[in-house]
Amino acid sequence: MGMERYAGRVALVTGASSGIGAAIAQALLRRGLTVVGLARRVDRVKALELKDAPGKLYAIQGDVSNEDSILSAFKWIRENLSGVDILVNNAGLGNNYDLTTGKTEHWKRILDVNVLGLSICTREAVQDMLRRGVDDGFIIHINSLVGHRPPTYHNTAVYCASKHAVKVLLEGLRKDLVARNSKIRVGEVSPGAVRTEFLTNFPGIPANQYDLVPCLQSEDVAEAVLYMLSQNPRVQVHDVIIHPTGSSY
Template sequence: MRLCRPKSNRGQQSSAMGIERYAGRVAMVTGASSGIGAAITQALLRKGLTVVGLARRVDRVKALALKDAPGKLHAIQCDVSNEESILAAFKWVKGNLKGVDILINNAGVGNDADLITGKTEDWKRILDVNVLGLSICTREAVQDMMTKGIDDGVIIHISSDLGHMSPPAGNIAMYIASKHMVKTLLDGLRKDLAKKKSKIRVGEISPGPVKTEFASNFKQFNPEMLKLIPLHESEDVAEIVICMLSQDPRLQVHDVIMHPTGSAH
């Protein structure tokens, strides 16, 4: 099966199979100010969606607006490690845009805090954003969708291929553990929704290393080293988001694992 297949020629059915079904509807993107989040935000704007970009650096989100794109951008300042900040963002969306139809959980942090000498605050930061923040955003989005009676909503977690393997080094084990948790939370969410007879779709994208400023959080990924390894572009991940949203509602793409061409790990 081709993930990004061309539109079918089955008359009226074809429109239900493309991302066009979400034109004008509300997609929330966390961590939208740079890298993967910025690329996803602009890709959705080009497809005509109303995008709510959440980030601490709200001016950088505002700068992503595209004059020639049919979609509309709303930039909201939000710290995903803070529950009050998340709830305030969802309250604004519900009051002004009637709630969320799509959630892209992209916000993530990482660091080199190892398991023997690492600082508790560094571990906590990873878990607060990558696990708890993602879970709070997911809970609020699902409740929004159910309140609105939306049965074709979509939630996508941006994870990592590291969430499918053992840590190559102890200094990034806490970060990798958080991505394993994301995978487990996704499985649990899918089962919860199925139990409730909901047709809200969920999935995750697990890319390999991406050419973004995120890599600078890890000492081992210095600029010279990054020149020597294959990397994804942020737009590669954004394209997979569009592909997942373009599928017929009967199809739930649960996990897409990405590797840059030439990668050996």
């Protein structure tokens, strides 16, 4: 039994308004899941609805860098959809402000979303699952290749550090759930360059940057998420690393 076990179940996808998050949301809708897309640009989430898909989409406006916003979203899900069975922590951002001249607000924004926001969403989802006795839930972090190696550029150190934190937090979560004798599974997908809107937060990066290097598409990352979810409950695929074919990075 693969993805069928999750048909009708509730999946929360953060950062669902575009790129990887949007592709994951639509892939889950096609598999019959009830998908809650959380993002600041809620109209773009609503536009992801697929009329021919068996799943149901709900769009919630929220900011992963704001704890009250996260708690409000989980409260709505509990009251209207019973609770979260799958969490995909996709929301993330980066910038290229270096360690010697960068402003605190730029670094803080990365950490608030990529580390603290991810951790708050994870805590709320796991507590909700445990409270309802859900023992086949899943937490998936969307990480990056940069979470597995030293920074390539001096001015991306804070972003890379945040993705290293995601890797460490995932392993800590796995051990936490094992200590609780829970069968909730966890995993992360770590792609290389993906052709999305991500680089708009990096001042000075040329608009054609994605044309200069091999890139993945958002759907490639979504397929990795489906692969992780479709494994037998005895199998926990912990990390899927995806290189664009031909990339030397």
